[in-house]
Amino acid sequence: MKMNIEVMPSCSIAYIRQTGAYGKGNVETMEQLKHWANANNLMNSKTVIFGIAHDDPQTTTPEDCRYDACILIAEQGFPTGDKVQHGEIVGGKYAVFTVKHTAEAMEQAWEEIFPLLSETGDRLDTTRPILERYAAEQVAQCLCEICVPIR
Numbered sequence: 001m002k003m004n005i006e007v008m009p010s011c012s013i014a015y016i017r018q019t020g021a022y023g024k025g026n027v028e029t030m031e032q033l034k035h036w037a038n039a040n041n042l043m044n045s046k047t048v049i050f051g052i053a054h055d056d057p058q059t060t061t062p063e064d065c066r067y068d069a070c071i072l073i074a075e076q077g078f079p080t081g082d083k084v085q086h087g088e089i090v091g092g093k094y095a096v097f098t099v100k101h102t103a104e105a106m107e108q109a110w111e112e113i114f115p116l117l118s119e120t121g122d123r124l125d126t127t128r129p130i131l132e133r134y135a136a137e138q139v140a141q142c143l144c145e146i147c148v149p150i151r
Contacts, residue, residue, distance in 0.1 A: 001097050001098065001099055001108075001109055001112060002097070002098040003095055003096065003097050003098075003116065003120075004095075004096050004098075005093065005094070005095060005096070005122075005150075006093075006094050006096045006147070007091070007092065007093050007094075008089075008091045008092065008093075008094050008147070009091040010088055010089065010090055010091035011072055011088065011089050011091070012072070012073050012074065012086065012087075012088055013050065013070040013071060013072060013073060013086070013087050013088065013089055014033075014036075014037075014042075014070065014071050014073050014084050014085070014086060014087075015033070015052075015068040015069060015070040015071070015084070015085055015086075015087055016029050016032050016033045016036070016068070016069050016083045016084055016085070017029075017066060017067070017068050017083075017085070018066070018067045018068075018069070019063070019064065019065070019066050019067075020062065020063055020065065021057075021062035021063070021065060022053060022057055022062075022065050022067060025067070026051065026053075026067045026069070029067060029069045030049070030051065030069040032069070032083065033049070033069040033070070033071060033084075034049075036084055037049075037071050042071060042073065043136075044136070045136050045137065046136060046137075047071065047072070047135075047136045048071070048072040048133065048134070048135045048136070049069070049070065049071050049072075049133075049134040049135075050068075050069075050070040050071075050072070050089065050131050050132065050133055050134070051067065051068070051069060051070070051131070051132035051134070052067065052068040052070060052089075052129045052130075052131055052132075053065070053066075053067050053129070053130070053132075054066040054067070054068070054129055068087075070087070070089070073086075089131065090128050092125065092128060092149055093125075093149070093150050093151070094131075094147040094148060094149055094150065095113075095117060095120075095122055095147075095148045095150050096133075096145050096146070096147050096148075097109055097113055097145060097146045097147075097148070098138075098143055098144075098145055099143065099144055099145065099146060100142060100143060101134075101138075101139060101142045101143055101144045102142075106132075106144075106146075109146055110146070113146060113148060117148065117150070122150040122151075123150060123151045124148065124149065124150060124151075125149040125150055125151045127149075128149035129149070130146065130147065130148050130149065131146070131147040132144060132145070132146055132147075133145040133146075133147050
């Protein structure tokens with residue numbers, strides 16, 4: 001797993017929120033977002049999609065866990081939909097881990113990320129959420145990124 005440090009700018013997103021246990025519902029929400037984005041001509045070779053799990057399932061009941069499926073958009077003029085909301089991802093410094101886009105590789109990455117950050121001396125910034133970033137160019141290579149906010 002490759003790690004690099006990146007300073008990400010703040011960015012505008014359109015998103016659909018799913019509340020409930022993480023897992024199958026997250027996948028369904030991501031598919032809803034992609035369907036909406038396709039219908040509104042927002043999917044192309046430069047598209048960037050994010051998955052944001054807002055809550056720690058070890059400290060939040062499953063029915064209260066929040067997951068946002070997001071797409072990077074221009075600040076103004078995105079089309080609205082029944083469930084689609086507008087928001088912002090706060091920029092800042094992130095430790096970015098490039099991971100194979102498979103369930104097994106993602107699971108392993110989540111186990112390794114925090115010990116690795118501890119070794120490097122980087123500290124988690126708990127004021128910003130951890131992002132799963134799916135850039136079309138990387139997804140085409142079966143890769144994705146886990147972006148961990150650090151101080």
